[in-house]
Amino acid sequence: xxxxxxxxxxxxxxxxxxxxxxxxxxxxxxxxxxxxxxxxxxxxxxxxxxxxxxxxxxxxxxxxxxxxxxxxxxxxxxxxxxxxxxxxxxxxxxxxxxxxxxxxxxxxxxxxxxxxxxxxxxxxxxxxxxxxxxxxxxxxxxxxxxxxxxxxxxxxxxxxxxxxxxxxxxxxxxxxxxxxxxxxxxxxxxxxxxxxxxxxxxxxxxxxxxxxxxxxxxxxxxxxxxxxxxxxxxxxxxxxxxxxxxxxxxxxxxxxxxxxxxxxxxxxxxxxxxxxxxxxxxx
Numbered sequence: 001x002x003x004x005x006x007x008x009x010x011x012x013x014x015x016x017x018x019x020x021x022x023x024x025x026x027x028x029x030x031x032x033x034x035x036x037x038x039x040x041x042x043x044x045x046x047x048x049x050x051x052x053x054x055x056x057x058x059x060x061x062x063x064x065x066x067x068x069x070x071x072x073x074x075x076x077x078x079x080x081x082x083x084x085x086x087x088x089x090x091x092x093x094x095x096x097x098x099x100x101x102x103x104x105x106x107x108x109x110x111x112x113x114x115x116x117x118x119x120x121x122x123x124x125x126x127x128x129x130x131x132x133x134x135x136x137x138x139x140x141x142x143x144x145x146x147x148x149x150x151x152x153x154x155x156x157x158x159x160x161x162x163x164x165x166x167x168x169x170x171x172x173x174x175x176x177x178x179x180x181x182x183x184x185x186x187x188x189x190x191x192x193x194x195x196x197x198x199x200x201x202x203x204x205x206x207x208x209x210x211x212x213x214x215x216x217x218x219x220x221x222x223x224x225x226x227x228x229x230x231x232x233x234x235x236x237x238x239x240x241x242x243x244x245x246x247x248x249x250x251x252x253x254x255x256x257x258x259x260x261x262x263x264x265x266x267x268x269x270x271x272x273x274x275x276x277x278x279x280x281x282x283x
Contacts, residue, residue, distance in 0.1 A: 044110070047102055051114035054098050058118030061092045062125040066190060069128055073197040073206075078132070085129050092122055097149040100173040108174075116179055123175060123183025128190050135209065137217070140180045147173040178232065185221070185235035188214055192242040195249055204253050211250045214243045 065088045072078035099115050123143060130138035149171040191210050198206035221236050 047106075048111055048114050051099060051102055051111050054095055054102070055115040055118030058092055058095045058099075058115075059121045061088060061095070062118070062121035065089055065092070065125045066128055069125075069132060070190075070193065070197060072132055073194060073201050073203065082129065082133060085125075089122075089126055089129065092125070093146060096122065096147055096173050097151075097171065100147070100149055100171040101151065103173075104171065108176075112176070119175055119179045120183045120186065123180055124186040124190065127184060127187045131187070131191070131213070135213070137184065137213075140175060140177060143180065144172075144174050147175070149173075181221075181224070181232050182235060184217065185232065185239055188217060188239045188242040192245050195246045199249060199253070207246060207249050207253060211243075211246045214239075214246055218243050 065085050068081060068088065069085055072081050075081060096119070099118075103111065126143060126146075127138045130136070130142075151169050151171050191214060195207045195210045198204075198210075218239055221232070221239060224232060
């Protein structure tokens with residue numbers, strides 16, 4: 001009996017020693033500091049994932065707006081479509097307001113990769129709508145002027161009712177110049193599709209307007225060259241392709257427009273745009 005009790009003593013001593021080491025480890029200042037770092041990193045990763053999800057929603061709704069705007073070439077009164085696009089973009093801006101809330105008090109460039117795809121798609125959609133209405137390029141200042149949000153936080157009064165504080169907080173989101181340039185570069189692909197669709201619907205004036213406008217954008221990007229962001233220089237090649245396709249359409253209209261019936265022009269141009277990059281697609 002005493003032998004068995006003696007055999008159990010080393011085990012009890014080992015357990016007691018392990019508990020003491022565990023408590024000492026928890027009380028270690030180094031472990032405490034690393035736990036703080038762990039909490040900060042977890043918080044940052046959670047915020048990053050939330051921004052990725054919001055950016056995905058912004059991208060989806062912006063793409064839907066662009067698809068809607070392509071219908072203006074096939075309707076007699078495009079104002080209804082433009083108004084619907086305004087409503088969709090207002091909803092997109094509310095999503096961007098959620099991004100502004102997440103970035104409140106944060107360094108924007110720590111999370112920039114999380115939301116930049118959605119912002120680029122939004123710039124593409126809003127600049128496409130602006131061109132259809134005004135036949136000009138929207139500026140970065142005009143885009144940022146629409147990204148101002150009023151936010152009020154609800155507070156609990158006596159644990160029952162909710163009331164709003166008297167002062168509302170203004171949140172702003174600033175699109176970076178790089179995101180603006182990348183969105184405009186993507187816009188050229190949509191303008192190329194608009195050109196082909198216009199020809200298919202018998203509109204032979206829009207392609208020449210688009211050709212001149214795309215030349216101006218191309219000249220602007222040429223000034224940037226390789227000095228700008230790496231992504232911008234990559235998309236310059238796609239921009240040149242879009243400009244070349246629009247100029248080819250204008251050449252065909254000018255030289256052979258009288259030879260080809262209008263209802264066959266779209267088939268001619270569609271056959272010439274089969275080399276479009278897969279990510280651009282064909283409308």
